[in-house]
Amino acid sequence: MEFGERLKQARQAQHLTQATVAQALNVTRQTISSWETGHSYPDIDSLIRLSDYYHLSLDTLIKEDAGVTETLRKPEVLRRIRPITQLLLVINVCFIVAILFTQHLLIAKITLDVMGLLNLLAITRLREFTDAISDDSSVSRWQRCRRWAYLITLLLTLMTVISWLTLAGPLADNLTILCGALWLAILLAEFSTRHDRRTTQKRNAD
Numbered sequence: 001m002e003f004g005e006r007l008k009q010a011r012q013a014q015h016l017t018q019a020t021v022a023q024a025l026n027v028t029r030q031t032i033s034s035w036e037t038g039h040s041y042p043d044i045d046s047l048i049r050l051s052d053y054y055h056l057s058l059d060t061l062i063k064e065d066a067g068v069t070e071t072l073r074k075p076e077v078l079r080r081i082r083p084i085t086q087l088l089l090v091i092n093v094c095f096i097v098a099i100l101f102t103q104h105l106l107i108a109k110i111t112l113d114v115m116g117l118l119n120l121l122a123i124t125r126l127r128e129f130t131d132a133i134s135d136d137s138s139v140s141r142w143q144r145c146r147r148w149a150y151l152i153t154l155l156l157t158l159m160t161v162i163s164w165l166t167l168a169g170p171l172a173d174n175l176t177i178l179c180g181a182l183w184l185a186i187l188l189a190e191f192s193t194r195h196d197r198r199t200t201q202k203r204n205a206d
Contacts, residue, residue, distance in 0.1 A: 004038040010054040011036075025049050092119045142189045149189070153182040 011021055018032040025032075025046060034040040042050060051058050142149075157179050163172035 002038060003041065004036045006056075006060070007032075007050065007054075008036040010056060014054070021053065024053055088119055088122055142193055146189075149182075149186055153179065153186060156182065 011018070018029045018036070022029045022032045027046070031040075035042055047058065050056075156175065160172065160175040160179050163175055
């Protein structure tokens with residue numbers, strides 16, 4: 001018997017409605033229905049509350065259901081991946097700073113460029129993996145960090161203008177390249193967000 005069937009059987013055995021269970025667990029009736037039909041699974045906190053509410057052990061609820069086990073593992077996987085992603089991002093920022101102030105060491109600068117690109121590729125792959133195992137998409141992340149992205153890019157743009165006015169030379173050139181790349185990344189993120197919104201709207205309309 002699958003997890004959803006066990007939930008439904010436990011509820012019906014106690015002569016409870018989905019609305020009653022939903023109210024007790026502080027979720028919607030649609031959520032209870034989705035759990036019972038196997039369209040989604042509860043998180044660990046909801047699972048514990050279900051176990052207490054139906055007076056069933058956790059082992060009984062999730063026995064031989066790979067879907068529940070996989071869902072419970074996702075937060076742990078995401079928790080372990082998140083520090084790696086953050087570390088790679090910090091390293092990438094350090095690369096960018098080093099590139100900006102390495103004006104005369106051409107070989108070192110090229111090496112840093114390559115390392116930065118490889119590091120960016122690693123971050124992208126990790127992001128794709130986290131998107132695949134979580135409900136947090138790249139679009140939702142962009143919505144959260146959008147304000148900071150614009151703020152940082154505008155500040156760097158101001159620094160670039162000042163460096164050109166003060167004839168900073170190679171530093172001005174490097175800042176110009178960096179600002180151009182950041183504005184391009186912002187444009188791509190905005191375009192991707194609008195495209196995904198339109199796709200979602202069409203899917204909902206159908």
